[in-house]
Amino acid sequence: MARSALLNVMVQAALKAGRSLSRDFGEVQNLQVSLKGPSDYVSQADHKAEEVILGELRRARPTYGVLAEESGEDKGTDGQHRWIVDPLDGTTNFLHGIPLFSVSIALERAGEIVAGVVYNPAMDELYSAERGGGAFLNDRRMRVAGRRQLSDCVVGTGVPHLGRGQHGQYLIELSHMMGEVAGIRRLGSAALDLAYVAAGRMDGYWEDHLSPWDLAAGVILVREAGGFVSDRDGGGKIFEKKSIVAGNERVQKELLSLLKRPAK
Numbered sequence: 001m002a003r004s005a006l007l008n009v010m011v012q013a014a015l016k017a018g019r020s021l022s023r024d025f026g027e028v029q030n031l032q033v034s035l036k037g038p039s040d041y042v043s044q045a046d047h048k049a050e051e052v053i054l055g056e057l058r059r060a061r062p063t064y065g066v067l068a069e070e071s072g073e074d075k076g077t078d079g080q081h082r083w084i085v086d087p088l089d090g091t092t093n094f095l096h097g098i099p100l101f102s103v104s105i106a107l108e109r110a111g112e113i114v115a116g117v118v119y120n121p122a123m124d125e126l127y128s129a130e131r132g133g134g135a136f137l138n139d140r141r142m143r144v145a146g147r148r149q150l151s152d153c154v155v156g157t158g159v160p161h162l163g164r165g166q167h168g169q170y171l172i173e174l175s176h177m178m179g180e181v182a183g184i185r186r187l188g189s190a191a192l193d194l195a196y197v198a199a200g201r202m203d204g205y206w207e208d209h210l211s212p213w214d215l216a217a218g219v220i221l222v223r224e225a226g227g228f229v230s231d232r233d234g235g236g237k238i239f240e241k242k243s244i245v246a247g248n249e250r251v252q253k254e255l256l257s258l259l260k261r262p263a264k
Contacts, residue, residue, distance in 0.1 A: 001136050001141075004130060004133075006060075006061075006107060007117070007128060009056065009057065010105045010107065010115060010117045010128075011117055011128060012056060013052070013057055013117075014053070014103045014117045014119040014126070015119065016053075017052045017053045017119075018103055018119050018120075018121030020045070020048050020049050020052055021045055021049050021094070021103070021121050022122070024044070024045035025045070025097075025099075025101075028094065028096075028097050043088075043091065043094070043095060045088060045094065046069075046070060046088040047087075049087035050070045050071060050085065050088075053068075053085055053087055053103070053105060054066060054068065054071070057083050057085075057105075061081065061083075064081040065078060065082035065083070066085065067082055067084045067085070067213065068083075068084075068086075068087070068213065069085065069086045069087065069211070069213045070087065080109055081108065082107075082108040083105065083106070084106040084108055084113075084213050084216040084217070085105050085106075085213060086103070086213035086214060088101060088102075088103070089101060089103070089118075089190060089191040089192070089213075089214060090102060090187075090189030090191075090192065092188060093188045093189065098188070099120075099122030100122070100187050100188055100189055101120065101122065101189055101192075102118050102119060102191045102195070103117075103118070103119045103121070104117070104118050104191040104213065104216070106216030106219075106220065108216065112131075113216050113217075113219055114130065114131045114220070115129065115130045115220065116129050116217030116218065116220040116221055118191045118194070118195045118218060118221065120192060120195075125137060125195075127195040127217075129198075129221045129224035129225070130220075131220065132224075133224065134224050135198050135220075135221050135222075135224035135225040142199045142225045143226050144198060144200055144222065144225045144226050144248045145251075146200075146248065147203050147248075148248075148250045148251070150180045150181050150182075150254050150255075150258075151180065151182060152182055152203075153181050153182055153183075153203035154181070154182055154184070155177060155181050155183070155184055155202060155203060155206070155247075156184075156185045156186070156202045156206075156207075157177070157184060157206055158186065158188075158190060158193070158207035158208075158209075158210070160208075165208060165209050166208075170208075172263045173206075173258070173259055176259075176261050177255075177258060180254075180258060185202060190210055190215060190218065191214060191217060191218050193205045193218070194215070194217075194218025194219065194221055194222055194229075194246060197218075197221075197222050197225075197227060197246050198218070198221040198225035198227060200225075203248070204245070204247030204251045204252060204254075204255050205244070205245070205247065206232070206243075206244065206255055206259065208232065208242060208243040209243075210243070210244065212239045215238060215239070215244055216239075218246075219244075222246050226248070227246055227247060227249075227252070228248065228249050228252040228253075229244060229246045230244075230245055230252070231243045232244075232245055234256050
């Protein structure tokens with residue numbers, strides 16, 4: 001597959017950070033961990049990976065802005081471009097030795113996501129996409145699954161945990177989904193959830209209370225794989241509303257409808 005110079009920069013940054021995470025994952029019990037919030041941990045591995053990524057990105061495009069989970073926002077001097085970075089999406093999985101975590105890097109141009117990379121170093125799976133260029137898993141073209149009936153579909157989600165989310169509302173939504181779909185999965189990494197939708201491994205996905213760095217790269221993966229992505233109201237304010245619903249055209253519409261169904 002052909003990649004632009006910018007996408008190559010993103011891929012190399014993700015791979016380099018992934019190597020750092022892999023080394024730390026092998027010694028996960030020895031990591032020094034600090035508490036960032038209820039059930040929300042940040043490790044030395046997280047910070048190291050972000051430093052690696054930002055070093056690579058800034059070396060290539062020093063004027064671009066950055067929005068990163070750990071270090072926050074740097075507006076840069078470019079005014080049009082911004083990197084959106086999550087160095088370790090799935091930190092809780094990582095710290096528990098579960099090999100479902102990822103590096104997520106997106107490029108935003110004039111408010112639109114134009115490129116994205118999600119890399120799972122534990123499985124050596126690299127998901128990448130550029131606007132108009134398609135989406136790929138390693139070097140294989142990805143397409144969203146073609147299933148049209150929810151009864152045949154496996155759907156991903158994020159389950160609200162301690163200190164996060166509206167548990168009662170989520171249980172209502174979950175009960176509606178459980179009665180309609182073939183299965184529900186909770187991977188623990190929003191970036192991987194969206195990558196799995198793009199790859200056709202899951203048919204749809206919904207989650208709330210997410211940040212731009214959780215979503216940005218995955219959004220373009222799904223779109224370039226032929227899928228549809230919106231906020232939970234069916235609009236385009238994914239970052240502002242911190243919610244996402246994804247799938248092929250039919251499944252995404254069905255999921256949106258289920259989310260609006262009133263409690264029984």
